[in-house]
Each structure stands twice: as C-alpha cells, then as structure tokens.
Amino acid sequence: MKPSLPKGTRDFGPLQIRKRNYIFDIIKDTFETYGYQPIETPAMEKLETLMGKYGDEGDQLLFKVLNNGDFLSKADQDALSAQDSNKLLPSISKRGLRYDLTVPFARFLSMNRNDLPRIFKRYQIQPVWRADRPQKGRFQEFYQCDADVAGSDSLVYETELMEIYDRVFDKLGIEVTIRVNHRKILAAIAELAGLGNQFIAFTTALDKWDKIGKEGFDGELKKLGCEDGAIEKTLDVITKGYENGKVKQVLESTSAGAEAVKEINQLNKLGAFDGLANKAKIDLTLARGLTYYTGLVFEVEGKNTGLGSLGGGGRYDDLTGIFDYPDISGVGISFGAERIFETLEAQNGFPEFSASSSRVLFMPFDEESLLYSYNWCTQLRNAGIPSEVYPSPDKLKKQFRYAEQIQVPKVALVGEKERTSNVVGLKDQKTGEQRDVELEELMELLK
RNA sequence: GUGGCUAUAGCUCAGUUGGUUAGAGCACCAGAUUGUGGUUCUGGGGGUCGUGGGUUCAAAUCCCAUUAGCCACCCCA
Known part of the structure; x- marks a missing residue:
C-alpha cells in the first residue's frame, strides 16, 4: 500500500x-x-x-x-x-x-x-x-x-x-x-x-x-x-x-x-x-x-x-x-x-538546530571498545550529558555517516590504543581537530 | 462550495509530430578504502507512466471518465 x-x-x-x-x-x-x-x-x-x-x-x-x-x-x-x-x-x-x-x-x-x-x-x-x-x-x-x-x-x-x-x-x-x-x-x-x-x-x-x-x-x-x-x-x-x-x-x-x-x-x-x-x-x-x-x-x-x-x-x-x-x-x-x-x-529567522540532542557519539573500532564506549556513555548520561553509542564496530565510513546524519557536534573514537591509555579520541566535527581526553575532561568539555 | 493547473523511480523532474528495451539528478546499497567520513570514481537495486475505459498496427504521449494533489476565489490562522 x-x-x-x-x-x-x-x-x-x-x-x-x-x-x-x-x-x-x-x-x-x-x-x-x-x-x-x-x-x-x-x-x-x-x-x-x-x-x-x-x-x-x-x-x-x-x-x-x-x-x-x-x-x-x-x-x-x-x-x-x-x-x-x-x-x-x-x-x-x-x-x-x-x-x-x-x-x-x-x-x-x-x-x-x-x-x-x-x-x-x-x-x-x-x-x-x-x-x-x-x-x-x-x-x-x-x-x-x-x-x-x-x-x-x-x-x-x-x-x-x-x-x-x-x-x-x-x-x-x-x-x-x-x-x-x-x-x-x-x-x-x-x-x-x-x-x-x-x-x-x-x-x-x-x-x-x-x-x-x-x-x-x-x-x-x-x-x-x-x-x-x-x-x-x-x-x-x-x-x-x-x-x-x-x-x-x-x-x-x-x-x-x-x-x-x-x-x-x-x-x-x-x-x-x-x-x-x-x-x-x-x-x-x-x-x-x-x-x-x-x-x-x-x-x-x-x-x-x-x-x-x-x-x-x-x-x-x-x-x-x-x-x-x-x-x-x-x-x-x-x-x-x-x-x-x-x-x-x-527570512531564515531560526537559530541553528541539530536533529539529535546528543553532544557526542562514541565510535567503537572493535567489540571490546563497544563495551568500553557504552560504559563511558552511561557515565555521561548519569551526569546529564546527552550522548549515544554507535551500536556495532562497523567500518568508520558508516559510523561517520551516521554521525553526520544526526548532526552530532563531536565524536569519540575508541580503539585498542585509546582503551589501554584510558582515553577517547575526541574529534570536533566542524573543525576536524582531534585529541585524546580522559573521562573527567570529556565531561568538563561537554557540560 | 466555484474556477485553473498538475499526476512518470523513495524525492525533484525530463521524455520530440503517437514508434522499438521509459531516462537524469538526488537518495539508498556495495566496492575502490581492515584506525579517520563528508570530495571523487565504479557497479547495483528499484517503475502496473494516478486509476478505469476508448481511438490506433502501435499510447507515458490523443480522447472520455474518475481519483488525488497544488494554486486562486469565498472564508480564515
């Protein structure tokens, strides 16, 4: 129909x-x-x-x-x-x-x-x-x-x-x-x-x-x-x-x-x-x-x-x-x-809005990183920071594509490297700048 | 309620005086590319041409009917 x-x-x-x-x-x-x-x-x-x-x-x-x-x-x-x-x-x-x-x-x-x-x-x-x-x-x-x-x-x-x-x-x-x-x-x-x-x-x-x-x-x-x-x-x-x-x-x-x-x-x-x-x-x-x-x-x-x-x-x-x-x-x-x-x-009189309220999207490179990401995400949510996790370790192309679709301002990349040093690679979607941050700093940045 | 215009892929639309297998862009999927996307390139799926009837050797194309949408009037926000 x-x-x-x-x-x-x-x-x-x-x-x-x-x-x-x-x-x-x-x-x-x-x-x-x-x-x-x-x-x-x-x-x-x-x-x-x-x-x-x-x-x-x-x-x-x-x-x-x-x-x-x-x-x-x-x-x-x-x-x-x-x-x-x-x-x-x-x-x-x-x-x-x-x-x-x-x-x-x-x-x-x-x-x-x-x-x-x-x-x-x-x-x-x-x-x-x-x-x-x-x-x-x-x-x-x-x-x-x-x-x-x-x-x-x-x-x-x-x-x-x-x-x-x-x-x-x-x-x-x-x-x-x-x-x-x-x-x-x-x-x-x-x-x-x-x-x-x-x-x-x-x-x-x-x-x-x-x-x-x-x-x-x-x-x-x-x-x-x-x-x-x-x-x-x-x-x-x-x-x-x-x-x-x-x-x-x-x-x-x-x-x-x-x-x-x-x-x-x-x-x-x-x-x-x-x-x-x-x-x-x-x-x-x-x-x-x-x-x-x-x-x-x-x-x-x-x-x-x-x-x-x-x-x-x-x-x-x-x-x-x-x-x-x-x-x-x-x-x-x-x-x-x-x-x-x-x-x-x-008259183009609206302020800019994103479709999603998420301030960050976690992007896991492997299964282990998915669990790690979800754990971090939960802590952000408990602190009242809207955030979400990409649900599977897909190719990055796919994950970035989703990030674009929901117009999330920042992504947090998580692979083995980040896990072992207890950080995420936080990337700004507008400027493309990226650096490793710890959980506490992440919360501070996204508040 | 009155009048006008339109109907072709998920979306926006092209399609010559009726003529062979109905096209493009966007979107979607896959690959080029197993830790960095948005650009580019290659390939792919997808259509009862709104519906019903008629004319014709032949209809997306012409005719009639019907349905839906848009625009204007009336009225309103």
Missing part, C-alpha cells in the same frame, strides 16, 4: 519539531511572564457545543465524528431516505473536532466557574481542525496559541495583550504592524453610511478594503444600497483616518463612537501604544470577521509576508452566555503558529 496523508495534514520531522518548539516556547514564556495559566481541552467536543458558533460557513467547515457502532440503524430514517444530510447529521454524529480554542475555553469556563479565580487568565496551545480547502499557509490541522482573559472588562488586559504581541514578535525577530480598531467605531461608521441595520454586511465589505482598495469598497457600498452622499462621507472618514481631529469629532457624534473613542483614550493612558518595538496603530479598515467581537479588535500583519495575518483577537462582551453563564466579558488574542513558521523559514 502506498503511504499518504489525509488532505491538509502534515508530519513534522525532528528538525521541524525543534523549530516549532522554538516558536511555542517564546510564546509560552511570554504568556507566563504576564501571569497566564495553561489549560488543555479535548480534541473532540460535543457537536452541540460547536455547532452554530461560527456561522453557517463554520458549521460546514466543522469536522464531524461518525458515531461508533451500528450508526445506520439508529439514524433518522426519514432524513436518510430523503438524502437530507443536514437533517441526518444529529442522528449519526454527536461529536466533532474543535474548530478553534475560544469556544472550548468558554465551555471550560462555564463548567468550572466555581473553581476558577474571578478573573481567569488562560493560555492554550493546541491543534484545531477545519475542513477548509488547503492552500499556501493553510491546513486542515493547524496549531493556535491563544491567550484570553475572562471576567473583567478592564482595558488593562487589552494593553497587556498588545504588549504580548509586541514582545513575542520582537523576540522572534519578525517585524509586524499591530492594527487596532473598535467594533463600536465600525458601528458608528456604519451608521454614518446609513447601513446601521446591515452591520455585518458592512464589516465584511470593509474587511476587503486591503484587497479591493477605496474604489472597490465604493462599489461594495453601492451594492448595499448606500446613497452617494453617505458614501462620500464614509470614504472621507476612512481615508483620513482616526488621528484626524475632524474624524474624531464625527465619530463622537454617535453614542457608540463616543464610547469607543473614550476606550481608546484610556488605552493610550495605559501606555498601550508606547515603548513598543513594533508599530501599533488605529486602523479604521480593520473589521475582523468573527461576529462575536464587541469591543477593541486586533490583527497582526507581518511586513511583506504575503501570508495574511499572523494573529488576531479582540474583546467579546458575552463569551459564555450560550453556556448559561451570563455577563462574563472576555478579551483574547491568537497566534497563528503555521504562518509564523513560514515567515521565519522565509
């Missing part, structure tokens, strides 16, 4: 795992620095937990897990004979793979509300699954790294989440722009355009601004039935940008806009835009698709990556309402591990 993988999934080799861990460790350490606590949730959730949370399109993209056992006899026979997949689904599948980390977090929070601190800061780094068509930088199984705060509407958390974005990308050496906007500003602009009652349609159109530009957006507004005068006003506000004094005035003339401006002022006071290594700016064209955002929204864009966003997030007022746990405000951000990986790969 010819081996292959399901669509949109990948294996990770040793070197890739080291590179991925490098990214995850930086993100994790930064989350920890800000006091976020780790949780994990199952790959599978009940389908009822997942369905209806991501819109119709999201429901389509959910992986459903077929029930075990004789699922056909228990299936909805009417739906089955009518070939109605949507109606059939609940009777043949009760579980699905998680689509993101936010909904499982909301479920977790609701279930454990009594055991968690009043304000809960959690992070979670796990794979999620989407039955999307794979393409460049997009997979059906991919990792998200989320940090969320539940139980407080303080802008302190928006501030620290922006700082976390900044720190992580600074440490990774990726230059980014942190785009910030407020859903209530969007509401104010939608009102301005006379599209207050078509808010979602308005935001999806606005979200395309980057791609279709001012003219394209003009057309989208017309399609939505926006009048010429209103279009002009709307385009004027968006092109002039938030920092323009007149624009601020216009926004403040609506109650939603006034609230948003107040929050952004507060964010400024907290220093969210100060002392960052990367650029952060209010961008009126940032919309973010997810419908549950209600306050500030963020998106991180790499410079010239052509990969879309490297992460995003925002404030959602009623995170857990659907799980009978009302009035919990949340704010969170997500890092897209795959795109960060591709960005670093493209």
Whole structure:
C-alpha cells in the first residue's frame, strides 16, 4: 500500500519539531511572564457545543465524528431516505473536532466557574481542525496559541495583550504592524453610511478594503444600497483616518463612537501604544470577521509576508452566555503558529538546530571498545550529558555517516590504543581537530 | 462550495509530430578504502507512466471518465 496523508495534514520531522518548539516556547514564556495559566481541552467536543458558533460557513467547515457502532440503524430514517444530510447529521454524529480554542475555553469556563479565580487568565496551545480547502499557509490541522482573559472588562488586559504581541514578535525577530480598531467605531461608521441595520454586511465589505482598495469598497457600498452622499462621507472618514481631529469629532457624534473613542483614550493612558518595538496603530479598515467581537479588535500583519495575518483577537462582551453563564466579558488574542513558521523559514529567522540532542557519539573500532564506549556513555548520561553509542564496530565510513546524519557536534573514537591509555579520541566535527581526553575532561568539555 | 493547473523511480523532474528495451539528478546499497567520513570514481537495486475505459498496427504521449494533489476565489490562522 502506498503511504499518504489525509488532505491538509502534515508530519513534522525532528528538525521541524525543534523549530516549532522554538516558536511555542517564546510564546509560552511570554504568556507566563504576564501571569497566564495553561489549560488543555479535548480534541473532540460535543457537536452541540460547536455547532452554530461560527456561522453557517463554520458549521460546514466543522469536522464531524461518525458515531461508533451500528450508526445506520439508529439514524433518522426519514432524513436518510430523503438524502437530507443536514437533517441526518444529529442522528449519526454527536461529536466533532474543535474548530478553534475560544469556544472550548468558554465551555471550560462555564463548567468550572466555581473553581476558577474571578478573573481567569488562560493560555492554550493546541491543534484545531477545519475542513477548509488547503492552500499556501493553510491546513486542515493547524496549531493556535491563544491567550484570553475572562471576567473583567478592564482595558488593562487589552494593553497587556498588545504588549504580548509586541514582545513575542520582537523576540522572534519578525517585524509586524499591530492594527487596532473598535467594533463600536465600525458601528458608528456604519451608521454614518446609513447601513446601521446591515452591520455585518458592512464589516465584511470593509474587511476587503486591503484587497479591493477605496474604489472597490465604493462599489461594495453601492451594492448595499448606500446613497452617494453617505458614501462620500464614509470614504472621507476612512481615508483620513482616526488621528484626524475632524474624524474624531464625527465619530463622537454617535453614542457608540463616543464610547469607543473614550476606550481608546484610556488605552493610550495605559501606555498601550508606547515603548513598543513594533508599530501599533488605529486602523479604521480593520473589521475582523468573527461576529462575536464587541469591543477593541486586533490583527497582526507581518511586513511583506504575503501570508495574511499572523494573529488576531479582540474583546467579546458575552463569551459564555450560550453556556448559561451570563455577563462574563472576555478579551483574547491568537497566534497563528503555521504562518509564523513560514515567515521565519522565509527570512531564515531560526537559530541553528541539530536533529539529535546528543553532544557526542562514541565510535567503537572493535567489540571490546563497544563495551568500553557504552560504559563511558552511561557515565555521561548519569551526569546529564546527552550522548549515544554507535551500536556495532562497523567500518568508520558508516559510523561517520551516521554521525553526520544526526548532526552530532563531536565524536569519540575508541580503539585498542585509546582503551589501554584510558582515553577517547575526541574529534570536533566542524573543525576536524582531534585529541585524546580522559573521562573527567570529556565531561568538563561537554557540560 | 466555484474556477485553473498538475499526476512518470523513495524525492525533484525530463521524455520530440503517437514508434522499438521509459531516462537524469538526488537518495539508498556495495566496492575502490581492515584506525579517520563528508570530495571523487565504479557497479547495483528499484517503475502496473494516478486509476478505469476508448481511438490506433502501435499510447507515458490523443480522447472520455474518475481519483488525488497544488494554486486562486469565498472564508480564515
């Protein structure tokens, strides 16, 4: 049988795992620095937990897990004979793979509300699954790294989440722009355009601004039935940008806009835009698709990556309402591990890694030397020094070949000569230098 | 879900207007080389040409169907 993988999934080799861990460790350490606590949730959730949370399109993209056992006899026979997949689904599948980390977090929070601190800061780094068509930088199984705060509407958390974005990308050496906007500003602009009652349609159109530009957006507004005068006003506000004094005035003339401006002022006071290594700016064209955002929204864009966003997030007022746990405000951000990986790969941004962690490989010339080598190796291991032995006295060509394959930095050659004088011939694989060393010195050198 | 491109050795690919035994590089194995590899040289194994059908004296090559992968759109990380 010819081996292959399901669509949109990948294996990770040793070197890739080291590179991925490098990214995850930086993100994790930064989350920890800000006091976020780790949780994990199952790959599978009940389908009822997942369905209806991501819109119709999201429901389509959910992986459903077929029930075990004789699922056909228990299936909805009417739906089955009518070939109605949507109606059939609940009777043949009760579980699905998680689509993101936010909904499982909301479920977790609701279930454990009594055991968690009043304000809960959690992070979670796990794979999620989407039955999307794979393409460049997009997979059906991919990792998200989320940090969320539940139980407080303080802008302190928006501030620290922006700082976390900044720190992580600074440490990774990726230059980014942190785009910030407020859903209530969007509401104010939608009102301005006379599209207050078509808010979602308005935001999806606005979200395309980057791609279709001012003219394209003009057309989208017309399609939505926006009048010429209103279009002009709307385009004027968006092109002039938030920092323009007149624009601020216009926004403040609506109650939603006034609230948003107040929050952004507060964010400024907290220093969210100060002392960052990367650029952060209010961008009126940032919309973010997810419908549950209600306050500030963020998106991180790499410079010239052509990969879309490297992460995003925002404030959602009623995170857990659907799980009978009302009035919990949340704010969170997500890092897209795959795109960060591709960005670093493209700019050669990873440190050098070896596939193996071994610092030395023992190479025995004869059976007697193999035992001698294993004995030395054990002593290194007991001292916490990663090391290994080539398992048979093969030709040196073969042994060196293996040393190269595992990218071990040093080899210890052992033959009769070395044994009798109680040393090994320690050779540096890069420089080719070689000299005899005793066990104690070997340990010192490899520490 | 919509559109486009591709499918030949483990990997990357060549293969002329349809023509005799389908090739290269990399990788793998062995030897040149029984205490010092990475270079070089020699030899070797490995293919139902994605699958099914059709046209033809003859198909990797042309036609139809089908499956899978990639790219773009929608949406997203």
